[in-house]
Amino acid sequence: xxxxxxxxxxxxxxxxxxxxxxxxxxxxxxxxxxxxxxxxxxxxxxxxxxxxxxxxxxxxxxxxxxxxxxxxxxxxxxxxxxxxxxxxxxxxxxxxxxxxxxxxxxxxxxxxxxxxxxxxxxxxxxxxxxxxxxxxxxxxxxxxxxxxxxxxxxxxxxxxxxxxxxxxxxxxxxxxxxxxxxxxxxxxxxxxxxxxxxxxxxxxxxxxxxxxxxxxxxxxxxxxxxxxxxxxxxxxxxxxxxxxxxxxxxxxxxxxxxxxxxxxxxxxxxxxxx
Amino acid sequence: xxxxxxxxxxxxxxxxxxxxxxxxxxxxxxxxxxxxxxxxxxxxxxxxxxxxxxxxxxxxxxxxxxxxxxxxxxxxxxxxxxxxxxxxxxxxxxxxxxxxxxxxxxxxxxxxxxxxxxxxxxxxxxxxxxxxxxxxxxxxxxxxxxxxxxxxxxxxxxxxxxxxxxxxxxxxxxxxxxxxxxxxxxxxxxxxxxxxxxxxxxxxxxxxxxxxxxxxxxxxxxxxxxxxxxxxxxxxxxxxxxxxxxxxxxxxxxxxxxxxxxxxxxxxxxxxxxxxxxxxxxxxxxxxxxxxxxxxxxxxxxxxxxxxxxxxxxxxxxxxxxxxxxxxxxxxxxxxxxxxxxxxxxxxxxxxxxxxxxxxxxxxxxxxxxxxxxxxxxxxxxxxxxxxxxxxxxxxxxxxxxxxx
Numbered sequence: 001x002x003x004x005x006x007x008x009x010x011x012x013x014x015x016x017x018x019x020x021x022x023x024x025x026x027x028x029x030x031x032x033x034x035x036x037x038x039x040x041x042x043x044x045x046x047x048x049x050x051x052x053x054x055x056x057x058x059x060x061x062x063x064x065x066x067x068x069x070x071x072x073x074x075x076x077x078x079x080x081x082x083x084x085x086x087x088x089x090x091x092x093x094x095x096x097x098x099x100x101x102x103x104x105x106x107x108x109x110x111x112x113x114x115x116x117x118x119x120x121x122x123x124x125x126x127x128x129x130x131x132x133x134x135x136x137x138x139x140x141x142x143x144x145x146x147x148x149x150x151x152x153x154x155x156x157x158x159x160x161x162x163x164x165x166x167x168x169x170x171x172x173x174x175x176x177x178x179x180x181x182x183x184x185x186x187x188x189x190x191x192x193x194x195x196x197x198x199x200x201x202x203x204x205x206x207x208x209x210x211x212x213x214x215x216x217x218x219x220x221x222x223x224x225x226x227x228x229x230x231x232x233x234x235x236x237x238x239x240x241x242x243x244x245x246x247x248x249x250x251x252x253x254x255x256x257x258x259x260x261x262x263x264x265x266x267x268x269x270x271x272x273x274x
Numbered sequence: 275x276x277x278x279x280x281x282x283x284x285x286x287x288x289x290x291x292x293x294x295x296x297x298x299x300x301x302x303x304x305x306x307x308x309x310x311x312x313x314x315x316x317x318x319x320x321x322x323x324x325x326x327x328x329x330x331x332x333x334x335x336x337x338x339x340x341x342x343x344x345x346x347x348x349x350x351x352x353x354x355x356x357x358x359x360x361x362x363x364x365x366x367x368x369x370x371x372x373x374x375x376x377x378x379x380x381x382x383x384x385x386x387x388x389x390x391x392x393x394x395x396x397x398x399x400x401x402x403x404x405x406x407x408x409x410x411x412x413x414x415x416x417x418x419x420x421x422x423x424x425x426x427x428x429x430x431x432x433x434x435x436x437x438x439x440x441x442x443x444x445x446x447x448x449x450x451x452x453x454x455x456x457x458x459x460x461x462x463x464x465x466x467x468x469x470x471x472x473x474x475x476x477x478x479x480x481x482x483x484x485x486x487x488x489x490x491x492x493x494x495x496x497x498x499x500x501x502x503x504x505x506x507x508x509x510x511x512x513x514x515x516x517x518x519x520x521x522x523x524x525x526x527x528x529x530x531x532x533x534x535x536x537x538x539x540x541x542x543x544x545x546x547x548x549x550x551x552x553x554x555x556x557x558x559x560x561x562x563x564x565x566x567x568x569x570x571x572x573x574x575x576x577x578x579x580x581x582x583x584x585x586x587x588x589x590x591x592x593x594x595x596x597x598x599x600x601x602x603x604x605x606x607x608x609x610x611x612x613x614x615x616x617x618x619x620x621x622x623x624x625x626x627x628x629x630x631x632x633x634x635x636x637x638x639x640x641x642x643x644x645x646x647x648x649x650x651x652x653x654x655x656x657x658x659x660x661x662x663x664x665x666x667x668x669x670x671x672x673x674x675x676x677x678x679x
Contacts (some may be wrong), residue, residue, distance in 0.1 A: 052507040054675050075509035085504030089295045090288070101284045102508045104277060143504070156507075 002029045003065055005185055006051065006154055011060035013046050013209075020046040021209045023060070028154065028187065033180040035196025036189040037233065038206040044189040045082065047206065048158050051187060052079045064153075075103055078152030082159050084143040088132040092123070092142045095131060096149050103150035110149050117145050120178070121171055137168025144175065155179065155186045161195060173199050193229045203229075207237040281510045285518025286525070289492055293526060303484050303526060307534035315541035334385040334413035337378075339363045342392050350424045356416060363389055369400035379404045385413035462555025465542075466639045469554050473538070474634035475607045477531060477568060478627070482575050482603045484530040486596045488523045489579035494592035497584075503675050512669040516580065520665070523576045531568070560637040563647055567637070570654035571630040575603075577661035584668040587676075607631055615641070623649040626657050 004027035013021040021043045028034065036044045049055040050062055053071040062070040070077070086095050093114065100110035118124045121141045126134070131142060140160055147155060157176070161169040176186050176199050190196055196203050197217050205213040205220070213220050213236050217229055226232040251259065265273075293299060336356045341363040343351075351358055366373055369389040378384045379402060387402040399421070403414040430440040457464070496502040505515065556564070579596060586592035610631040613622065623629045629650040636646060668674075 049503075049675065054503060054506045055672060074507060077507065079504060079507035081500070081503040081507070083500035083503075085499075085501040087288075087292060087501060088499075089292045094288075094291075098284065098288050099504070099508060102281050102510050104280075146504075 004028060005030050005032075005065055006070070007061070007063050007065075008047075008051070009061045009063070011047075011050060011057045011062060013043075013050060013055060014058045019209055021050070024206075024209075024211050025060075026204065026211065026214065028185060030153075030185055031180065031183050032185050032187075032202050033176065033200045034187045035200035035203045036187060036206060037191065037193055037196050037203055038189075039191055039237070042206045043209040044191075044206055045158055046209075048079075048156050048187065048189055051154075052077055052156050075150065076153045078147035078150065078155045080140070080143045080147045080155075080157045080160055082162065084139045086131045086134070086139055086142055086146075089130065091128050091130050092134075092138075092145070093127040095142060096127075096146045099146045100149045105150050113149050113151065114145055117148050117175070120175060121145065135168075136163045137165055137171075140164060140168065140172060144172065153185060155184060157186065157188045159189055159191070161190065161192075169195075193233055197229055205233060205236050208239065212236040278511075278514055281514050282518045282521065285510070285515060286521035289488075289519060289522035290525060293488060293491075293522070299487060303487065303530045304533055307480060307484070307530050308537045310534065311537040311541040312544070316544055329408065329412050332409060332412055333357055334409060334416060335359070335383070336386045336388060336413060336417060337361055337375075337384045338388045338390065340390045343390060344392075344397060344424075344428075346427065347390075347397065347421075347424045350420055350427075354416070354420045356413070356420070359384075363391060369398060370402070372402055375402060379410065382407070382409070385410045386417050388417060460555060463640065466554035466556060469542075470635040470638035471611055473535075473638060474631045475611065476534065476538070477634065478571070478603050478607045478631055479600070480531055480534050481527055481568070481572050482579070482600055485523050485527040485572075485576050485579050486593075486600075488526045489576065489583045490586075490589055490592040490596065492519045492523065493580055493583040494586040494589050497586075497674060497676075498588050506675055513666060516665055516669045520576055520580060520662075523580060524572055527572055527576060531572075554638060554640075556638060556640050557642070560640050560642055563642070564634060564637045566651065567630050567633045567654070570651070570658050571627075573658040574626075574654070574661040577658070577665040581661070581665035581668040584665070584671075584674060603627060610635065615639070620645060620649055624653045626653070629653055 006026075006028040008024055008026040008028075011021060011024045012019065024043075024047065036047065038044045046055065050057055051070065053062070053069075053074045056071065064070065064073050064076065086092075087098070090098065093111075096114050097107060097110055100107070105113075114127065115124065118127055121144065123138065123141050123145075126138055126142075131139060134142065144157075144160070147157075155176075160172050160176075164172065173195070176188060179186055180201065188196070188200060193203075201216060203213070203215065203217055203220055204211055213223060213232075215223065220229060220232045220236075221227070224232040224235045226235060334356055336358050337360075338351065338358055339361045364373065366389070369391065372379075375387050379387060385403070385407070388399060389402070390397055390399040392398075401414060401417060403410045405411065429444070433440045433443050459467070496505070506512075510518075579599075582595050582599065583592040586595060606625075606627040610628050613632065615632070615636060618632070622632055623646045633646065633650045636643060
């Protein structure tokens, strides 16, 4: 029987009055390529941040197989956030080396690993270039190299193909698939079902902070009596999707009043007033 | 080296590398402070001297309206370097009334108009000029010199005619000896006194202002650019992150302040060769405490700035908070300039910002008062730790991961 690598036990996350995730439980096994699928604001990024130890759960626990809290075990995770988070005034290699050093990976070993993956991503020549002029695809590839440099047990990717051209998206997907074939564990958030189906061996559908379904694509089809995943997704997420919440800080009464002084009304509002 | 210290060093090093790669920031924070005082103390006086020489070379046109001048005054006027034209004195209620001559002064056809009339043995006069014209002001100054010269001569002549000794009459109280000799303070002490009114202000304001830009860039900037999330997912604690960034900002600020002091000392050294000011005489002990005071102050200032910038959601928001916050340093800094250090009450050395500024003033004057040192050292340490604690709380906030990008 396979042992879970990462446990998410009854995890809830609240931002003030807003519940972003409600009692989510997941067991993540070695070799899992999990597609975390949901609409904008579903709670995918919140869950990934909880898995990465960036957020602390409001209740419940995220821990590894040896019972270490994820916050104390960040060295065993590789993270690619949605906006890559590269430093523009550093070269691609310097960006990677910075993270490697914080992980305690010696420079020569970091370089060896970087060269290996850079070869697969066809970006060896770009390693010495400053990332300022990089395309979205190059930034994403660099962030992937950076997340892989310390050989993490689990790789967390937040919408890694969003905004990429066809070729770059394909390269990223191929790398993820290859990692899975080599026994790696990847959690991959996306709002595109087709992509999740192509890359992942397990799909978790998350909607309005709940896990609505968790299983292989075949299991999801069976669970919903659907013939394709799109129908299955629609069947599982019939209630309206909520707005994104954690980034929008509510304004104070005074701030709202001040802003209203300099806010023009829409033609619709003018008509309603009349 | 422990892993934690290694990570702090890695973070600080990366911040410094990023900083030095932006030449505009280098110019703003490192080159300008180095050149500011030499430019202010050396080039500015040279510029003033050159302007003065230019004024001296000017030819000024003066019209003298008179109904009769004493012969000696006429001779003095004619011997001067003024271009003088004489005109008859018009009928006026008062000599100082501009009357119809205002236009000539305004259009620059004349620089000064002097009116004189005899009233018994007294020469009554008025001098009309336009204060917004440098040329007119120069002409007025030269005209006064000429008139004063005649007045001095005339006074001596009249006293002599009355059978008195002009020296005894005009100068009944006289200084005997060298004026400079009478001040028992050494030149070094005098320089310390003069600089104690200046250096603390500069140190305080520059420490605060030079830390603003790197503090914002390394916190709100990271947040805005979306680089913070990847950093927070790394196996380093938020305290390590804070220390790394603090170390980088403190290094940049420290180098900026040191360069500014180097520029200041260079300018003082230059002025010392022309006897304008001497090098201040500060003991090694005072210098040691001075460094401690600056260190504690910069720990506090940098921690507060990092905390305030980290609270902000964007670079713009951080700038609009930290910019006006400079006043929190500037006002106490200006205030401490007027506090009399003789017999000062001890409580002043416990007030934040004021305590360090007063300490710097005392130490630059080579006054080592241990009770004062104890108070400012203890209170400054408490404030520095308080600021660091506040900064740590901001760095531990969960919402710092959210970015605008």
